[in-house]
Amino acid sequence: MARPERRGERQKAERRGRLSEWYAALYLLCHGYRILAIRFRSTAGEVDIIARRGDLVCFIEVKARGEIQGAVDAVSPHAQRRIRASADIWLSRQPDRDRLSQRFDIVAVLPFRLPRHFPDAF
Numbered sequence: 001m002a003r004p005e006r007r008g009e010r011q012k013a014e015r016r017g018r019l020s021e022w023y024a025a026l027y028l029l030c031h032g033y034r035i036l037a038i039r040f041r042s043t044a045g046e047v048d049i050i051a052r053r054g055d056l057v058c059f060i061e062v063k064a065r066g067e068i069q070g071a072v073d074a075v076s077p078h079a080q081r082r083i084r085a086s087a088d089i090w091l092s093r094q095p096d097r098d099r100l101s102q103r104f105d106i107v108a109v110l111p112f113r114l115p116r117h118f119p120d121a122f
Contacts, residue, residue: 059087
């Protein structure tokens with residue numbers, strides 16, 4: 001069983017992550033994207049945000065960090081494979097999947113600054 005102080009830290013990190021995802025989604029909405037899903041879960045894993053602009057579908061990993069480089073570096077090759085596998089599952093369920101393009105992005109949520117969007121990050 002987790003020690004109480006670690007459980008509290010984990011809950012705090014979970015809340016910060018959820019808030020960061022909503023903040024990133026709002027940022028993307030303001031930049032012309034339509035949010036299709038937040039925290040899409042599949043057997044392969046989870047995608048933080050799935051957004052669409054026209055025929056382009058973006059699978060977005062959100063990272064809340066103190067520095068931009070730390071946020072980008074936090075998306076490991078393992079996480080990239082998990083996101084790609086979940087994206088394949090999501091796309092397989094779409095009736096118009098043949099005309100959709102896909103892209104994998106990162107949104108870095110930094111304290112007291114607007115989020116930074118890195119299109120085609122991996």
